[in-house]
Amino acid sequence: MPAAMTRTILLNPGPVTLTARVRAALGRGDWCHREPEFAALVRSINARLAGVYAELAEDYDAVLLTGSGTAAVEGMLCGFAPRDRSTLVLANGVYGERMARMLAAHGRPHRVLDHDWLAPVSIPRLEAALAADPAISHVAVVHHETTTGRLNDLEAIGQACRAWGVGLLLDGVSSFGAEHIAGRDWNLTAVAATANKCLHGAPGLSFVLARRDLWLRPGPRPGSVYLDLRSHHAAQHADGFSPFTQAVQLAFALDAALDEHREEGGWQARRATYRGRAARVAATLQDLGVTTLLPPSESGSVLWSYRLPGRLGYAGLHDALRRRGFVIYAGQGRLAPGIFRIAHMGDISADDLDRLCAALRAAIRGRRR
Ligand SMILES: Cc1ncc(COP(=O)(O)O)c(C=O)c1O
Numbered sequence: 001m002p003a004a005m006t007r008t009i010l011l012n013p014g015p016v017t018l019t020a021r022v023r024a025a026l027g028r029g030d031w032c033h034r035e036p037e038f039a040a041l042v043r044s045i046n047a048r049l050a051g052v053y054a055e056l057a058e059d060y061d062a063v064l065l066t067g068s069g070t071a072a073v074e075g076m077l078c079g080f081a082p083r084d085r086s087t088l089v090l091a092n093g094v095y096g097e098r099m100a101r102m103l104a105a106h107g108r109p110h111r112v113l114d115h116d117w118l119a120p121v122s123i124p125r126l127e128a129a130l131a132a133d134p135a136i137s138h139v140a141v142v143h144h145e146t147t148t149g150r151l152n153d154l155e156a157i158g159q160a161c162r163a164w165g166v167g168l169l170l171d172g173v174s175s176f177g178a179e180h181i182a183g184r185d186w187n188l189t190a191v192a193a194t195a196n197k198c199l200h201g202a203p204g205l206s207f208v209l210a211r212r213d214l215w216l217r218p219g220p221r222p223g224s225v226y227l228d229l230r231s232h233h234a235a236q237h238a239d240g241f242s243p244f245t246q247a248v249q250l251a252f253a254l255d256a257a258l259d260e261h262r263e264e265g266g267w268q269a270r271r272a273t274y275r276g277r278a279a280r281v282a283a284t285l286q287d288l289g290v291t292t293l294l295p296p297s298e299s300g301s302v303l304w305s306y307r308l309p310g311r312l313g314y315a316g317l318h319d320a321l322r323r324r325g326f327v328i329y330a331g332q333g334r335l336a337p338g339i340f341r342i343a344h345m346g347d348i349s350a351d352d353l354d355r356l357c358a359a360l361r362a363a364i365r366g367r368r369r
Helices: 021-025 036-051 069-080 095-104 123-132 153-164 210-214 231-237 250-261 266-287 314-321 350-368
Strands: 060-064 086-091 110-114 136-142 167-171 188-194 207-211 304-307 339-343
Touching: 021 250, 036 060, 036 207, 036 231, 036 250, 036 339, 060 069, 060 210, 060 231, 069 095, 069 188, 069 207, 069 231, 086 095, 086 123, 095 110, 095 136, 095 167, 095 339, 110 123, 110 350, 123 136, 136 153, 207 210, 207 231, 207 250, 210 231, 250 314, 266 304, 266 350, 314 339, 314 350
Parallel strands: 086 110, 086 136, 136 167, 167 188
Antiparallel strands: 060 207, 188 207, 304 339
């Protein structure tokens, strides 16, 4: 088969390999974002995004945003991290640290509870920080820290937020649609996420779900025009229109992706699918002497990190797999020299998984000889 026709399977943490149905939806037509049919689509997508979690469906409203996941996270912080109180960032990877950079860039008072990238968030340290500083009104944390694949213990963090009466600002970019997210039980103020990871849409659309009463209350001065999400909320929830041009075709794709998500059984089914893929890949790699970076019990379903085996460098492994049609992902920052990452999202068939395991065996055994 010529190279151009080879199906490439993306095992990076988004964008994902699209299903044929989602890819076809991209070509649904040329619509104006200021015509009623698009407004109706935005309203429907927003309602369906809130409906992904029963706990959010009643009293959280979504705002659809053209921009990558970072735009949604930054918009969430602009809209809900106060200027007259403080936000405590729990950081144990690139994306937690990025939230601290955003708060600094927007002049929002904050403190960072730094952790080693391989460590879980410390609940005793969190509670001590909350006890020591009554100015803290919000906690910001990443749900699935894609740097390592750690699923932060949001049950414990959320319970602490509720017990201490502080709002939770959640980066759910790489968990929304495949891991459990609670609402009032976690004192969740808002969660930011994206179309192109666990929901299997195309890249370039993101969204923020926040408690409806908080959208309607005046927030801190936003410090941004584009990311003033209350203006998006006001417009989208009045008539479905947005203040700025939306990525119309990406909305078609997200609409189709949400259909598939629901038909497949929602976030629980997607988590089960990802867990199955993770177990299969990890078992194959274990046979080859490749170990996980984190204990599996601390990893989520979405992505696992592995220690690069022996003398095999990342580039060699990446290129060998790429030749066989699979794109894996490097580690970030100081983890880059020692690890590689494999995500489990997107349209991956049983046959693809068989071929991936064969490709891993060939790449790793071949290199060791
Ligand atoms: C947890 C998390 N937050 C934020 C982002 C940033 O998303 P984007 O690259 O779409 O801007 C990512 C991307 O992988 C992520 O995994």
